[in-house]
Amino acid sequence: MPRAPWHDAVRTAAYGMITPDQRRAAQRTVRARAAAHGIALLHELAGPELSSADDLRDAIELGRTEPGPQIVGYWGELGGTARARELGALGAAGDIFVDGTIGSHTACLRRVYADLDTRGSGYLSAAQIRDHVVACAQAGLQAGFHAIGDGAVEAVLAGFEAAAEQVGHAVLRAGRHRIEHLEMTDPPMVARVAALGVYASVQPAFDAAWGGPDGMYVQRLGRDRAATMNPFGALAALGVPLVFGSDTPVTPIDPWGTIAAAVHHHNPAYRLSADAAFAAHTVAGWRAAGRDGVGELVAGAPATFAIWQVDSDHRLPELVPGGRWPVCRGTVRDGITIYRP
Numbered sequence: 001m002p003r004a005p006w007h008d009a010v011r012t013a014a015y016g017m018i019t020p021d022q023r024r025a026a027q028r029t030v031r032a033r034a035a036a037h038g039i040a041l042l043h044e045l046a047g048p049e050l051s052s053a054d055d056l057r058d059a060i061e062l063g064r065t066e067p068g069p070q071i072v073g074y075w076g077e078l079g080g081t082a083r084a085r086e087l088g089a090l091g092a093a094g095d096i097f098v099d100g101t102i103g104s105h106t107a108c109l110r111r112v113y114a115d116l117d118t119r120g121s122g123y124l125s126a127a128q129i130r131d132h133v134v135a136c137a138q139a140g141l142q143a144g145f146h147a148i149g150d151g152a153v154e155a156v157l158a159g160f161e162a163a164a165e166q167v168g169h170a171v172l173r174a175g176r177h178r179i180e181h182l183e184m185t186d187p188p189m190v191a192r193v194a195a196l197g198v199y200a201s202v203q204p205a206f207d208a209a210w211g212g213p214d215g216m217y218v219q220r221l222g223r224d225r226a227a228t229m230n231p232f233g234a235l236a237a238l239g240v241p242l243v244f245g246s247d248t249p250v251t252p253i254d255p256w257g258t259i260a261a262a263v264h265h266h267n268p269a270y271r272l273s274a275d276a277a278f279a280a281h282t283v284a285g286w287r288a289a290g291r292d293g294v295g296e297l298v299a300g301a302p303a304t305f306a307i308w309q310v311d312s313d314h315r316l317p318e319l320v321p322g323g324r325w326p327v328c329r330g331t332v333r334d335g336i337t338i339y340r341p
């Protein structure tokens with residue numbers, strides 16, 4: 001989301017009109033909808049400008065006390081490590097905005113937009129990012145940032161690299177820190193992400209919505225730069241841990257649509273195999289949340305799975321965009337059924 005003071009002010013006022021009961025009802029609706037899509041774990045990216053501490057506290061509490069998907073929380077406040085711990089969040093991370101979005105010309109670019117004489121907006125310096133990452137590493141929290149344009153990604157990488165010099169590269173790698181979106185990079189940047197061991201929390205639905213020859217990326221960036229966007233295949237090839245998300249409400253909760261978008265990326269060089277895309281939307285989500293060995297059907301793993309009805313005998317159905325996705329016939333989390341049609 002773009003960051004604009006007036007937008008934040010209006011949103012804060014609007015959210016202030018929502019009662020705690022209304023908010024909890026909305027959270028229950030989202031959890032039920034996610035469970036009906038085979039989702040047993042939600043990453044909630046909260047923050048002082050996006051939602052509120054009460055909102056995140058309630059969401060985490062619902063995840064603990066009522067049947068439905070587990071919720072891991074991220075508190076998106078620069079320097080907010082104490083608040084993140086107090087809220088029970090996994091990280092002072094998520095949408096800590098380093099820039100805005102391509103659509104609103106606020107993503108921070110190294111070169112001007114194709115359709116407007118601006119390079120967008122950079123909200124944080126590498127030094128601010130470094131200090132935040134160091135504070136998170138010392139607090140045992142994940143760090144993470146929203147970075148879309150290559151200018152923002154450059155600041156984030158410089159910040160993580162400077163933090164690694166302070167806390168040690170092994171400590172930094174072990175922290176499972178993350179970059180949200182990571183849409184616009186170049187090959188040297190991808191190599192730097194890989195060297196840091198940072199998770200790339202990416203949204204294939206963005207390519208489906210805005211990629212392609214007539215898409216919004218071409219309009220804003222021109223053909224050459226548009227073709228570099230969301231390079232999932234290039235990230236995976238260098239061993240960057242990829243974890244898929246919806247960025248709901250920007251794009252909807254639609255896990256099979258997400259997997260299909262990655263398999264059919266507009267740029268063939270960046271496509272993932274169905275297996276790799278499936279892993280990025282299942283086991284990788286648990287790993288990014290600090291839980292290894294979940295999201296796979298193996299003996300000894302927690303009984304957390306979804307049951308899918310498919311039309312064919314294939315291991316994974318043919319994932320044609322706009323095609324018929326498998327239908328969820330049940331979702332089980334830690335042995336408890338959280339969705340049954």
Ligand SMILES: [Zn+2]
Nearest residue numbers: 001095146180
């Ligand atoms: Zn974001």
